Amino acid sequence: MLPWRSLAATAAVKLRPFAPSQVRLGPGPVLDAAEVNRRFLVAQDPDRLLHNFRVNAKLASAAAPLGGWEAPGNELRGHYVGHYLSACALVSATRGDGQLKDRADRMVAVLAECQRAHGNGYLSAFPEELFDRLRADRPVWAPFYTIHKIMAGLLDMHTLAGSAQALEVVRGMARWTARWTQPLGDAAMARVLEREYGGMNEILYDLAAVTGEAEWREVAQRFDHERIFRALAEGRDELKGLHVNTTIPKIIGAARRYELTGEARYRRIAEYFWRQVTERRCYATGGTSNNESWNAGPGVLSTELSGYTQECCVTYNLLKLTRHVLSWTGDPACAEYYERALWNGILGTQHPRDGSKLYYVPLASGYWKLFGAPQADYWCCTGSGSESFAKLGDSIYFHDDAGLTVNLFIASELRWDERGMTWIQDTRFPVEPRTRLTVRTAKPTALQLRIRVPSWVERGGAATLNGKPLDGFAAPGGYFVIDRTWHDGDRVDVALPMGLSLCPMPDDPGLQAILYGPLVLAARMGTAGLGPDTLRAEPTRPRTVPEYKRDGLAMPALTGRAPWVRRADQTSLRFATVGSGAPRELVPLYQVLDERYAVYFRGSGS
Numbered sequence: 001m002l003p004w005r006s007l008a009a010t011a012a013v014k015l016r017p018f019a020p021s022q023v024r025l026g027p028g029p030v031l032d033a034a035e036v037n038r039r040f041l042v043a044q045d046p047d048r049l050l051h052n053f054r055v056n057a058k059l060a061s062a063a064a065p066l067g068g069w070e071a072p073g074n075e076l077r078g079h080y081v082g083h084y085l086s087a088c089a090l091v092s093a094t095r096g097d098g099q100l101k102d103r104a105d106r107m108v109a110v111l112a113e114c115q116r117a118h119g120n121g122y123l124s125a126f127p128e129e130l131f132d133r134l135r136a137d138r139p140v141w142a143p144f145y146t147i148h149k150i151m152a153g154l155l156d157m158h159t160l161a162g163s164a165q166a167l168e169v170v171r172g173m174a175r176w177t178a179r180w181t182q183p184l185g186d187a188a189m190a191r192v193l194e195r196e197y198g199g200m201n202e203i204l205y206d207l208a209a210v211t212g213e214a215e216w217r218e219v220a221q222r223f224d225h226e227r228i229f230r231a232l233a234e235g236r237d238e239l240k241g242l243h244v245n246t247t248i249p250k251i252i253g254a255a256r257r258y259e260l261t262g263e264a265r266y267r268r269i270a271e272y273f274w275r276q277v278t279e280r281r282c283y284a285t286g287g288t289s290n291n292e293s294w295n296a297g298p299g300v301l302s303t304e305l306s307g308y309t310q311e312c313c314v315t316y317n318l319l320k321l322t323r324h325v326l327s328w329t330g331d332p333a334c335a336e337y338y339e340r341a342l343w344n345g346i347l348g349t350q351h352p353r354d355g356s357k358l359y360y361v362p363l364a365s366g367y368w369k370l371f372g373a374p375q376a377d378y379w380c381c382t383g384s385g386s387e388s389f390a391k392l393g394d395s396i397y398f399h400d401d402a403g404l405t406v407n408l409f410i411a412s413e414l415r416w417d418e419r420g421m422t423w424i425q426d427t428r429f430p431v432e433p434r435t436r437l438t439v440r441t442a443k444p445t446a447l448q449l450r451i452r453v454p455s456w457v458e459r460g461g462a463a464t465l466n467g468k469p470l471d472g473f474a475a476p477g478g479y480f481v482i483d484r485t486w487h488d489g490d491r492v493d494v495a496l497p498m499g500l501s502l503c504p505m506p507d508d509p510g511l512q513a514i515l516y517g518p519l520v521l522a523a524r525m526g527t528a529g530l531g532p533d534t535l536r537a538e539p540t541r542p543r544t545v546p547e548y549k550r551d552g553l554a555m556p557a558l559t560g561r562a563p564w565v566r567r568a569d570q571t572s573l574r575f576a577t578v579g580s581g582a583p584r585e586l587v588p589l590y591q592v593l594d595e596r597y598a599v600y601f602r603g604s605g606s
């Protein structure tokens with residue numbers, strides 16, 4: 001099966017993802033999170049979601065309008081519907097969920113009806129007048145951002161859920177976009193691109209790839225933002241001052257341009273950007289941004305901790321970009337980043353009670369996670385979060401002609417029909433630092449199995465094949481390769497010892513986050529002043545950064561062990577401070593809910 005949404009990739013690709021339908025999650029916290037999200041999606045009322053589309057097309061709607069960013073009059077209304085279609089398509093592909101597929105198919109039919117009523121290919125929950133304002137450089141929020149979400153949702157319904165009607169609707173939208181942009185000269189278009197437009201270039205390149213219709217590439221290129229691309233192509237970080245979630249989708253578009261055309265410049269743009277952001281602009285969690293922007297130069301993060309750090313859409317988009325860079329390079333650093341951001345920036349950003357989503361993950365001490373109210377907020381991150389939790393299995397496995405790469409330790413089953421094999425990963429990671437891979441195959445099959453050995457693996461990493469030790473286990477930060485003929489029932493057990501380490505701020509090494517393996521730990525700070533109302537309200541002024549004495553121990557190496565924390569027991573992920581003062585409990589950030597917490601700590605004297 002061709003890789004999802006990369007159907008006509010022409011550029012050299014080292015690793016290919018599997019289609020979402022080929023990977024099923026197994027029991028564990030990741031599947032639990034996917035289930036919570038599925039219930040959140042099921043709880044949505046499609047007629048309420050479609051209300052503004054019907055009203056805008058002058059079709060009857062008896063549904064009660066939604067609130068927040070989907071409220072009538074909000075200039076982004078309709079954006080969540082695009083994410084919702086993507087999420088339903090993903091869930092239907094990954095779980096064979098007929099309920100959400102049928103619902104999304106019916107929604108596509110209504111959207112097609114709305115598009116017919118407009119009569120010119122236009123489809124939106126807000127009037128075209130917003131685009132008149134955009135063209136005239138008058139105040140308007142981000143109309144193309146919303147169009148991108150709807151087009152992406154429709155294209156996902158086509159590629160993942162087999163909807164022919166969705167493809168026709170998105171083609172109509174692309175034709176409308178071509179007509180809208182065509183009269184604009186380069187200067188006028190450059191002005192349009194200064195307004196957030198999501199990934200219009202990405203979706204049009206995707207449409208060209210899916211249909212083989214080259215004309216969409218030309219429309220896509222109108223949305224390639226040369227003002228942003230120029231410095232990146234020349235290896236310069238001029239990101240300071242940019243709105244982060246406006247920028248990353250443009251770069252994903254550059255990645256798609258490279259994949260479709262082979263133009264190396266666009267790979268340079270995407271790859272330089274990815275390395276610069278993940279290596280110099282990300283917190284220990286793998287997230288980036290503060291108040292939605294990059295406010296400082298590269299490597300300056302200690303001044304950026306607030307209640308509005310790492311917008312969740314940003315992590316969602318960085319993970320999308322990571323998959324592209326990984327597929328070109330096969331660089332284990334990409335998988336390392338993916339793991340870090342997935343556990344610390346995606347899992348833990350929805351409430352298990354009702355699936356409501358976070359907007360920001362606060363990283364200043366004393367804040368709490370502020371979840372949106374279901375049916376009320378519909379933030380951008382409600383949308384990207386609905387997608388994130390619908391594709392949690394999408395980056396566990398990759399492949400090439402020679403073999404299979406295992407990048408993440410998540411209980412799952414990979415059905416690799418092309419090779420006649422099924423790989424089953426059994427693991428209780430991260431509670432237990434090990435995983436087991438078992439193959440089911442009708443006939444003996446030669447294959448290279450590459451298992452990532454993360455840089456966080458401590459001494460004692462090892463693997464066995466059918467119970468017999470294997471030599472030459474890879475050094476941390478690489479892949480352990482087993483090249484052999486596999487027989488039905490062959491079993492590889494991998495020990496991945498996890499330890500505690502410190503992740504210092506690059507510009508203030510005394511300010512440090514504590515990690516257990518890839519998991520950022522958070523100190524629990526109680527619920528003082530928090531009630532049902534405040535947990536849904538804006539985070540208020542933070543408390544001070546907690547200070548812990550380190551009992552005269554030498555300053556640990558910057559990436560060394562955390563000598564003042566120990567794991568409470570081996571069956572849970574609870575940790576406690578040691579040394580003077582009352583012990584304080586730490587848990588993985590992804591497990592923190594409904595209480596104040598701290599992620600960065602300052603050792604006294606540092």
Ligand SMILES: [Zn+2]
Binds near residue numbers: 245381382
């Ligand atoms: Zn967002």
